[in-house]
Amino acid sequence: MQKKTFGLVDCNNFYVSCERVFNPSLLGRPVIVLSNNDGCVVSRSSEAKELGIPMGAPYYQQIGTVKEHNIAVFSSNYQFYGDMSQRVMNSLRMLVSNMEVYSIDEAFIRLDELPSNDLLEVAVHVREKIVQWTGIPTSFGIAPTKTLSKIANRVAKKKTKVGVFDIRDCSLQEQIMVNLPVGDIWGISHRWGTKLRSLGISTALQLRDANAKFIRKHTSVVVERIIYELQGLSCLDLENSSPRKNIMSSKSFGRLISDIESIEEALANYIARACEKLRNQNSKAQGIYVFLRTNPFQKTRPQYTNGATISFELPTSDTRRIMHEAKKLLRMLYRRGYHYHKCGIILLDLIPKNHIQNHLLVKPDSSDQDNLMKVLDNVNKVIGSETVFYLSQGTKNNWKMRSENRSPRYTTQWTELPHIS
């Protein structure tokens, strides 16, 4: 069997780094970026981490620290971050031949075909080029499996100056793993961490040396694979990007809503977005799931959560049709007297648009429908999103999310380009 070598390239504090590219005054300052509705802290500069702001902390609990230390705060700006992500990934694509974009800020690569002695040099070069071309600093982990490359990356980020760490050497792996809590391994989170500790396994090294079949009995095949990966046996290869199987669009309203009209309006907007994504990947949906919920954190108010699915006779990507069906589901789910916090839609069982089987009795989307959707998508792509929208999306936007500190969309909106004076 040929020995594999993986690299993991991971952007450092990605959202914060994006903000810093176009606003260098933020360098050296503590900076945080918030989730939608300014809810939680989702990205922190190293200075902010040192001040003890935890990942995922509710923002309102951190306001004291923010004021005290003059921390720069940004609302999420996903258009901007998404565009910066593409720049990073495109840069990487120019430098390596075999890669898998794993998330908005990381990519796995295969390094086997390169001479084994050159890998450190290659990694340093890749990092330099990415920061030069995009302004985004990255960390680089090298290892014989994906799981170990995650560990290597973590060391690169925390303990090295060059931002590269090579963990191919077995005794080095042991040195790192003996001190690595089992819950910090990629794929082991709260529940399984607790379970494994109850079985007497609290470090990565103990998990590596555990009996894989025994562990599988108490957890699942996923953890069994992790054990092999820790041993250096690669079970997870690069995955080639395939179209999404589900597309979700949901958001909390930014305030509590009781009337169904406002919820319908919000849902219509989420549907419009989801369907755009659907057509963009050339798929059609075979069903939808609509859900609605109150705010689970407000324990004193009555709680209600519900969702419902409907399958279509024939797959569709027509926003109007999906809105129509979703509205029926929403009316079914809605109960008067609750204060709602969030709703959403998931487009289910997506298939390529040209793989559709005919139906004896039901007509598929007509080419007129498809063309209309294409025209709408193009107008919104070229002139700006929501240039054309559905009346059911509303004009008042009284459910729009809070976003008080959003930076300009420097790279995706003509009116928000950075100025040089």
Place this chain on the structure above:
DNA sequence: TCTGGGGTCCTAGGACCC
């Protein structure tokens, strides 16, 4: 006042068939 959004994979159990 105030706690994100968008995904994937795996498993257990029920329905159904012969």
Place this chain on the structure above:
DNA sequence: TCTGGGGTCCTAGGACCC
């Protein structure tokens, strides 16, 4: 008293990721 056994498919829910 006493009512099969084995296979597949589907779905809901649970686990994880960033």
